[in-house]
Amino acid sequence: MNSRHVAIVGAGVVGACTALMLQRYGHAVTIIDPNPPGEGASYGNAGCFNGSSIVPMAMPGIWKDVPRWLVDPMGPLSVRWSYLPKIAPWLVRFLQSGTPKKVAAQAAALRGLLEPTVELMTSLAKEAGADDLVRHEGHVYVYRSEEGFRKDQGGWALRQANGVKLQMLDQAALRDFDPALSPNFVRGVFIEENGHTTNPSKLVKRLVEQAVRNGGSFLQASATCIVLDGDNVRAVQTSSGEVAADCVVIAAGAHSKMLAEQMGDRVMLDTERGYHLMIRDPEVKPRVPTTEAEGKFVVNAMEEGLRFAGTVELGGLDLPPDWRRARMLLDQARLMLPGLSATYPEERLTQWMGFRPSLPDSLPVIGRSSRSPGVLYGFGHGHVGMTGAPMTAKLLASSISGENLAVDISAFSPQRFQTNRAAA
Numbered sequence: 001m002n003s004r005h006v007a008i009v010g011a012g013v014v015g016a017c018t019a020l021m022l023q024r025y026g027h028a029v030t031i032i033d034p035n036p037p038g039e040g041a042s043y044g045n046a047g048c049f050n051g052s053s054i055v056p057m058a059m060p061g062i063w064k065d066v067p068r069w070l071v072d073p074m075g076p077l078s079v080r081w082s083y084l085p086k087i088a089p090w091l092v093r094f095l096q097s098g099t100p101k102k103v104a105a106q107a108a109a110l111r112g113l114l115e116p117t118v119e120l121m122t123s124l125a126k127e128a129g130a131d132d133l134v135r136h137e138g139h140v141y142v143y144r145s146e147e148g149f150r151k152d153q154g155g156w157a158l159r160q161a162n163g164v165k166l167q168m169l170d171q172a173a174l175r176d177f178d179p180a181l182s183p184n185f186v187r188g189v190f191i192e193e194n195g196h197t198t199n200p201s202k203l204v205k206r207l208v209e210q211a212v213r214n215g216g217s218f219l220q221a222s223a224t225c226i227v228l229d230g231d232n233v234r235a236v237q238t239s240s241g242e243v244a245a246d247c248v249v250i251a252a253g254a255h256s257k258m259l260a261e262q263m264g265d266r267v268m269l270d271t272e273r274g275y276h277l278m279i280r281d282p283e284v285k286p287r288v289p290t291t292e293a294e295g296k297f298v299v300n301a302m303e304e305g306l307r308f309a310g311t312v313e314l315g316g317l318d319l320p321p322d323w324r325r326a327r328m329l330l331d332q333a334r335l336m337l338p339g340l341s342a343t344y345p346e347e348r349l350t351q352w353m354g355f356r357p358s359l360p361d362s363l364p365v366i367g368r369s370s371r372s373p374g375v376l377y378g379f380g381h382g383h384v385g386m387t388g389a390p391m392t393a394k395l396l397a398s399s400i401s402g403e404n405l406a407v408d409i410s411a412f413s414p415q416r417f418q419t420n421r422a423a424a
């Protein structure tokens with residue numbers, strides 16, 4: 001196998017895992033990012049490595065919820081009116097993705113990508129001396145109403161059909177499982193296979209530091225274009241000059257679209273903005289990371305406090321954050337964990353907004369570019385980038401090394417939108 005010099009655009013969780021995986025295969029890496037590692041979407045997420053998170057966002061019947069998204073800015077999913085014209089084609093495609101047949105195929109593809117997450121992430125973290133940041137304790141989903149639980153049956157069936165083992169908890173069993181949770185939750189579903197990190201940003205930083213210790217380099221600069229010589233990669237042009245390379249991985253999260261377009265691929269990448277609110281020195285903590293299934297947010301006890309993270313806002317990359325969406329998580333937090341204080345001084349609270357890189361079919365883009373076989377993509381993981389990063393890294397490293405891939409990646413094809421447009 002030929003050793004390559006691979007330039008990785010983006011030092012989020014995908015870029016960081018890819019760097020270490022490529023080094024395991026004997027390749028040299030340069031990671032390029034205008035910001036320090038782990039400061040994009042990989043900074044403030046909920047930190048879950050949920051191999052079970054294979055249920056696409058657009059499930060059958062989702063179109064019935066659209067009117068609510070448009071009129072309720074504080075709902076779990078909302079659309080900023082001024083962004084509606086821009087995101088309309090993405091939304092149409094999103095709604096079209098929610099047929100039973102497509103959803104079954106999306107879930108199966110995601111399972112192949114996500115199932116090995118805990119094993120792979122643990123191994124990368126060990127290499128980077130970051131195993132203290134990775135836990136394998138499971139994840140519980142909780143419901144306030146039987147109706148909410150019934151509405152999610154399609155998702156639970158999809159998980160089971162793909163080999164996810166569920167442990168159903170009734171109200172009493174849930175109370176025994178975690179007495180810190182409100183007694184008003186009527187149902188729980190525990191999934192043992194899932195893991196989490198207690199500090200996603202620190203984890204990414206440690207992975208990149210390890211890549212540098214292994215002989216790689218990190219360049220704090222913005223990639224502006226990829227320089228080709230015929231079909232072959234020659235360099236990446238950056239805000240700090242050219243980086244010579246014979247292969248490029250584009251892992252710039254929600255900002256990957258422009259570079260992919262330069263490489264001949266019009267991917268339907270947009271962003272599902274998400275928020276977090278953190279409470280420092282909380283009075284109570286959940287036993288394991290817990291999803292409030294109807295409110296669509298997760299609580300995770302992080303190193304720096306209790307993090308409530310989630311919800312979706314379709315508002316693009318440029319509109320300012322609507323901090324009310326982070327604040328509403330505080331009200332929900334108190335309903336979830338009644339042991340929390342009724343008031344907090346501002347210095348104990350922090351809020352954050354991040355850009356999930358999202359395709360309308362809830363699948364990432366993993367594969368080779370149209371213009372050059374030396375330019376590969378690893379972006380668009382939406383809600384599951386922490387979870388999907390290690391396997392994405394393995395697939396990219398195998399691909400660059402000319403090895404057979406561990407799973408079928410045709411569902412993640414960068415060209416899937418172009419093909420369908422032509423066929424339509």
Ligand SMILES: Cc1cc2nc3c(=O)[nH]c(=O)nc-3n(C[C@H](O)[C@H](O)[C@H](O)COP(=O)(O)OP(=O)(O)OC[C@H]3O[C@@H](n4cnc5c(N)ncnc54)[C@H](O)[C@@H]3O)c2cc1C
Pocket residue numbers: 009010011012013014015032033034035036037038039040041042043044045046047048049050221222223224251252253254255256273274275276298309310311353354355356357378379380381382383384385386387388
């Ligand atoms: C509220 C919330 C909760 C979430 N919870 C979870 C969870 O529990 N589990 C899970 O699996 N996922 C979760 N996610 C999703 C997850 O955070 C993302 O999918 C993941 O972080 C994406 O990683 P990435 O490396 O692709 O992108 P990013 O982390 O955004 O990294 C991309 C990097 O590319 C850089 N970049 C951009 N443009 C350029 C350029 N031109 N040149 C060089 N570099 C560039 C950026 O500076 C950035 O550092 C959550 C997301 C949110 C918002």
